[in-house]
Amino acid sequence: MAKKTTPAGHAPPRNSEIADRFDDIATMLDLEGANQFRIRAYRNASRFLRRYGREASDMIAGGEDLAELPGIGDDLAGKIRDLVATGTTSLLDDLRAKTLPVSLNLMRIPGLGPKRIRALVDGLKIRSIGRLRQAAAEGRIRSLPRFGARLEQYLLRMLEERQSKSIRFPLSVAMTAARPLVAHLERGPTISRVVVAGSYRRGLETVGDLDILATAADRKAALDWFTRYGEVAEVRASGTTRATVLLRSGLQVDLRVVAEDSFGAALHYFTGSKAHNIAVRLRGRERGLKINEYGVFRGSRRIGGGTEAEVFAAVGLPTIEPELRENLGEIEAAAAGKLPELVRLKDLKGDLHVHSTYTDGTASIREMALAAKACGLSYIAITDHSRRLTVAHGLDSAGLRRQIAEIDRLNAEDLGIRILKGIEVDILPNGSLDLPDGVLAELDLVVAAVHSAFHLDREAQTRRIERALAHHLVTILAHPTGRLIGEREAYDVDMDRIVRAARAHWVILEINSDPERLDLRDVDCRRAKAAGVPVSIDSDAHQVGAFANLAYGVTQARRGWIEAADVVNTRSLEALLRLLEEKRAGQPAVGASTAA
């Protein structure tokens, strides 16, 4: 028990936490009416940090200059250093001291911004949500300048609902809601084209709302058709070009009806990301062009906008895939002709992480194999759980040998798909594996995974996984960060070190396609690729229908700039078996060509 703790005795904040503090600063500056561009600087830096692949604290430890990062100058670099060293910075402390908590709470209500909040707080001397609700109930809010009865009623409703609006939906949930809605719109009067844009189209793992674009000869009829959709719970706005509704599921949907000749410009604009759009517009301005959702203009003359390709061409770029549009280097890569050729679902030839009724799957090995074959795959690896995972009836050596025998029999039958023998073996808290080497050596491949002791501190967790990666029989590290989207954060692990260890020991990193996992994360995919570490896009299927999830994994990989050549299971069975053989011999060709 060391009583003496250095200021750095606590774990240094992650980028996401630094970003949270910058967002706090931006919100409080906004409330005090600070310069909008100063506020934007904090929000831009926050957005960058959330998406950046490396931890600022690691960069500081390595003596790197944070002011080299885009949107971060000397001042913000200093504040990041403060936050890393002490957990706070003087500006944040000052703002917290003079900002009323009620104002911060009110900022979470859509429709309320700093001006209205200041009017409420100053005009009515409101100091708590309860008082505000009271004032609204008594009809005192409508008397404020530029407030009225409608706004008062709206506020009252929002306060009653106490809705926190920051709910984001997993992409898979959004897709389930979007498909029937798109079908409804496509049947609508005079509607010709319907595309879901926004973060949905970029394949983000979660989406806040749906942005749908359509073309229609009769805009009003199209918007009416939209607001009358059966799943609509509430129409929040409805104008001449767009409408906003809330579905029963809680998902907010915007429909914008645009002219045919500006469809490409609108699609680009509403696909985002915001950072990408701003960068493209600035590039346009350098060329004397104005780019907005209606087209590309030189002066008042429209020179393009019917297709996205025209928008990109106007700024001298080839079309950039939606998954890359985050202003994280894609524009520079496009300008240099170095855009990646992103992996596609049809490139996958196999699936290296599949369960069966031997443990917690719901279908037999034969059923899983036939289902995979029906999806066009030519091989799968059966990788059931190992004994420690008792909740899943994990296999011991004897059980695994029975499974090996069954797989041999099925392969002898020739089902038209090759079944590889594998295991998803637990990485125990000390980094050893849950089954003896003897039985693991009888398999075609070994998938190792963490399913316990998520709470270990960063150093212990990292060392645990490094040790497993160093095991000569481990082929793949499954769901490397362990996060469950919206449910459980990733365990605390240094992914830079994991990627380095994977490279050193020729271990493949998995992109788990389960829509709850999507793990590797996109930023980690880029790290793996940069280090020359191959990935496998696997379903982790526990039922026959789950091979469809591979599409989510592919989208995740695409967001991580992954190409077919980076993915081991785009290889033919023969090539994959060769790779596994080389790994076993300690000298695989994969990943060996590029230096880390």
Place this chain on the structure above:
DNA sequence: GCCGTTTTCGGCCCGACTGTTTTCAGTCG
């Protein structure tokens, strides 16, 4: 607060919708 083959100062993306007004401020994306 950031940034720079037009700038180290003076810019910073910009249009739609709502609710309040009667020409526009506030908010959002």
